[in-house]
Amino acid sequence: MTATSFHLGYVPGVTPGKWTRMWAERRPGVPLELHTVTAAEAADLVRAGTVDAAVARLPIDRTGLHAIPLYTETTVVVVPKEHVVTAADEVTVADLADEIVLRSGDDTLDWPDGPPGRAAEYAPPTTAEAVEIVAAGVGVLVVPQSLARLHHRRDLTYRPLVDAPGSGVALTWPDAENSDLMEEFIGIVRGRSAHSTRTRRSEPPAAPAPRPPSTAGRRRPARRRR
Template sequence: MTGTEETPAPPAAPGFRLAYVPGATPAKWVRIWRERLPGVPLELVPVPAAEVADVLRGGGADAGLVRLPVDRTFFSAIPLYTETTVVLVPKDHAVAAVEEVTLADLADEIVQHPLDDVLEWAERPPGQPAFERPATTADAVELVAAGVGLLVVPQSLARLHHRRDLTYRTVTDAPGSSIGLAWPEERTTDEVEDLIGIVRGRTVNSSRGRTQAPAERPAKKAAASRKGGTGRQPQKQAASGRKQGGKPQGGKTQGGKRGKPRKRS
């Protein structure tokens, strides 16, 4: 062995990969993860909504913030929140003059319906269909900016594709889009359990979290035993003025005679 040989570097700590779809905002949960689990690197993996299921199936991520629903025969999922649905319009459009609209208000408008639409329509999208469906939501936004129709999307996507020449208004009776945490059920690891606790708002000492302090339960048992685990309290002898299980002794002397009552001052 020579003096020029280098000590091999220690292996990198295993990380956790969290996929997220456009519009999902993992920042708050990422911050909490890094505070609680500084030794487990968290990698964010941006994935199109239409591809996230395949990425999770193939092991490209350990869990994902996805748009629901997902295949519940393969994935476990926790709903997190449902977004408001809005219509994206040019700033000089008549819709921009009101606070909110209904689907009926859009009946005569051309409404773009991109191939990656994330809203679940019961029958068909509102309004009049465009001559051709754009491939992506980003393409549909460009068409709206060019004055070719409107676009109905979750509010987060309207914000994601913000342009100075466009605005949006709430559509009161449109379906919402729900964001959830999903992961392959057969790969529910300790790190997945930690993430579940974080997104559900559990504290670090939550009884259902993996990060629970191990001494918490023994401490509770010890406290219970100090209070009398059998439900019986120890009985005091002569100092209490009572015989164990008997009557007060203050009325008679040892010889069985009554003593003179003490004068009260």
């Protein structure tokens, strides 16, 4: 990692394209390098300095880190298109009581009373593998909605799981004095304008334009009489 670039990690399902475009407009001479990271490793990579910041799924271990919650995703259940739950527009946890419920290492959903249904004997490490198992007719998959969209298949669909915990997404970075580049990226994520006083710049501010000379106290020339 060099001082002339900014490295951002992001978990699957997150779409950093808008931030990337805004960064290119504000810092055209500093590349924004993107790195796909797993939910489990995002915080550790920030602490290790492998990336400058990461867009991670909550909850995370915040030891040595700052974190700004960005948004909360809807949790959905991915099922074959002919599955019985597709008859409804929404699904509850109770509807999955008799199902084999798969989860993947790409999400960090926090279930206070435990996940719904029956736990699978094999827990797929990735959403892609879990989707393949569901497509084979074995179980259903509970994930944040962005992951269901990312791994969309024609033979599968999903329904919102209305009483399930949501999946929080946050920007996290080292708990230290922010660099100019870090302040810039925080400003972009928070929607600050390019001229915000909170966004620090490494270059010195432009010198103010000279003020025109004052005309106060000057006497106008007298008119000549004809």
